[in-house]
Amino acid sequence: MTTAAPTLVLASRSPRRRELLERLGLTHTVDAANIDEAIVTGESPREHVQRLARAKCAVVAARHSRDAVVLAADTTVDVDGEIFGTPGDTTEARRMLQRLSGRTHLVHTAVCATRGSLADHVDRGPVPGDLHCELDTAAVSFVAIDPDLLERYLATGESLDKAGAYAVQGEAAAFVASVNGHITTVVGLPVQLVERLLAPFGLSPTRTYP
Numbered sequence: 001m002t003t004a005a006p007t008l009v010l011a012s013r014s015p016r017r018r019e020l021l022e023r024l025g026l027t028h029t030v031d032a033a034n035i036d037e038a039i040v041t042g043e044s045p046r047e048h049v050q051r052l053a054r055a056k057c058a059v060v061a062a063r064h065s066r067d068a069v070v071l072a073a074d075t076t077v078d079v080d081g082e083i084f085g086t087p088g089d090t091t092e093a094r095r096m097l098q099r100l101s102g103r104t105h106l107v108h109t110a111v112c113a114t115r116g117s118l119a120d121h122v123d124r125g126p127v128p129g130d131l132h133c134e135l136d137t138a139a140v141s142f143v144a145i146d147p148d149l150l151e152r153y154l155a156t157g158e159s160l161d162k163a164g165a166y167a168v169q170g171e172a173a174a175f176v177a178s179v180n181g182h183i184t185t186v187v188g189l190p191v192q193l194v195e196r197l198l199a200p201f202g203l204s205p206t207r208t209y210p
Helices: 015-023 047-061 090-100 147-156 173-174 183-187 192-202
Strands: 007-010 068-079 082-084 104-115 134-142 177-181
Touching: 007 015, 007 104, 015 192, 047 068, 047 082, 047 104, 047 134, 068 090, 068 192, 082 090, 090 147, 104 183, 104 192, 134 183, 134 192, 147 173, 173 177
Parallel strands: 007 068
Antiparallel strands: 068 082, 068 104, 104 134, 134 177
């Protein structure tokens, strides 16, 4: 008898991450973690995203049985070791983008996957609570941003729910001179990590990301 594939649960309300999973042909549901994402004093940008991705994954896994696989991710912008998360308002977004203008920064995305841990029945794959996590980094170079263009971008509101105050796949594409690394790492869900992390759970993309 063929065992049914587990249900995939995305521990994020990000429409960009949902779209990436859909483009891979991975059917999923959403259960956002809603954890405290405050920066811990002394942690590096890489440590920050890995800690948050692990926390999101663990929190959501505790709400689901073992027939679910939980996928979580966190993304941050790294400017000389300073963490640029989601701006609190337009003033902070403006400050971030002015810092990014005309220079190269790093974008780190950590991804974690685990079985749900609510039930304790025998099933294939890693044991409950066994978090599998990986990190990917891309370098993004910005052109010098024209002040008028910056203000028009801020007026769109796009910057207010994005790490580093911009969406590379949105209007901010005009700011990007080059990306050294995979574009999906910058968007917030590296497809190569998703494929690698979900494979042990019997989940595989049915489509290839272009």
